[in-house]
Amino acid sequence: MxxxxxxxxxxxxxxxxxxxxxxxxxxxxxxxxxxxxxxxxxxxxxGNLHRLGLDALIIAALATIFSIVASAVLWHRLKSGSPDAGNGNTTSESELCEKEDGR
Amino acid sequence: MRGSIVIVAMFVVGVIAGAMGLAEIPEQSDVSFYVLCALIFFVGMSIGSDTGTLRSFKRLNPRLFALPVLTIAGTIAGSAMAALILPHSATDCMAVGSGLAYYSLSSVLITESRGADLGVVALLANILREIFTLLLAPLLARYVNPLAPIAAGGATTADTTLPIISRASGAGYVPLSIAHGFVCDFSVPFLVSFLCTL
CATH class of the missing domain: 1.20.5 (Single alpha-helices involved in coiled-coils or other helix-helix interfaces)
Structure with a gap:
């Protein structure tokens, strides 16, 4: 479909x-x-609505926390200037973030 | 914001009507299945006809795609962890999580293939994720990093949570936030239906 x-x-x-x-x-x-x-x-x-709500809360919290952790990994790699340059990764913070005066 | 309220109101009205016996769905009803087929078709159609967005993706720095990929990977990992403490299977939890806060579409997809109880979990979990993002974005941007509110927002970072992200992380992150939202938005129907078939 x-x-x-x-x-x-x-x-x-x-x-x-x-x-x-x-x-x-x-x-x-x-x-x-x-x-x-x-x-x-x-x-x-x-009858189980409170339990389903709790399940939802746990899944939402863990999903959110782990994606934040993943973003932190990316952020630290950018900040540390990508020491593992073997893959040609030279991303810098400025590539992700357009500075206002840079436009 | 108004759209979100209407969506929640529709669900609440349905619950009240169902609980009071005002409305009833026949046991072997296929109505929602056919509406869902039409919905999937139209979602596909809007993605397929949206060549402008697809073209603007090509102009973007390909490294921008690292963040949505990590958001999705983190989400799926986190949801799988939830299965360790919850009475749901890992694939059920991952299907719920992979709604990426896009609660309307993910909950109807999951209801159809996994039943109404997991559909409710999906609806609530993904609404909660949007609420977490709206509430926590300023703290995440200040104490974690400016990318964190975007990762938390999942598929909503191009629309409902964009204003708060812009304020928390800075206006410079708006293009990234929009790209992230679009990639996640497009991934939700594929991810959810894929995880539901596992």
Whole structure:
């Protein structure tokens, strides 16, 4: 389905597609409404909502922390001037961050 | 911001309607499956027709892509760790995490392939990630590094969390933040559906 959509979108790329985001938003709303109804009418999920919320909190926290750690690794490599220059990595902070006066 | 409130409101209205028995989904209903197919098709269509964004990616410094790749890798690693303490399988946790704070799309994708309970976890987890980012961005930028708020924001760094990132990390990080948001945005449907098939 995704591949079909990608192909259709590419073929229609010169057409007007302003309505697309609206259609996507409307379908997301409908699906979340349906998810809500499904959750609300399911006693087992409603009874476990606090546990599902806790699971969500733990996953969200760990996912966020680990991506921050990954960013810190990148940051320290940039800061330390990439001593492992073997791969030609000479990224510097200024390449990631456009300084205001540099524009 | 208004969009996020409407999305949460839709879900809450659905929960209330379902709990009070005002609305009911027949046991063997395929409505949401067909809506989801259409949604995936349109998401694919908007990516495919968006040649402007694709072209602007080519002009960007390819090293900018290191950050979104690390964000995604960190997210998946962190979610896998969550499986150690939670009663969900590692792939379930990774599918939830790989929503990258794009809660609307990831929760409906996961609901369809993994059921409503994991769909709820995905919705809440990814809303929480956006809230964490909005609340913690100034602290992360000051005490960790200016890239940290962008990594935390996942797929939202091109839209909802961009203003706070711009203020916390500095306006110079806006182009990186937008590129990061786009890459993560595009990755979510692929990552979530891939992890759901494992």
């Amino acid at each position: 995704m591949a079909l959509g990608l192909a259709a979108g590419y073929l229609l790329r010169y057409r007007r597609t302003e309505w697309l985001p609206k259609a996507v938003t409307a379908m997301v709303w409908l699906l979340l409404l349906l998810l809500g109804v499904e959750v609300g009418s399911n006693a087992m999920i409603m």
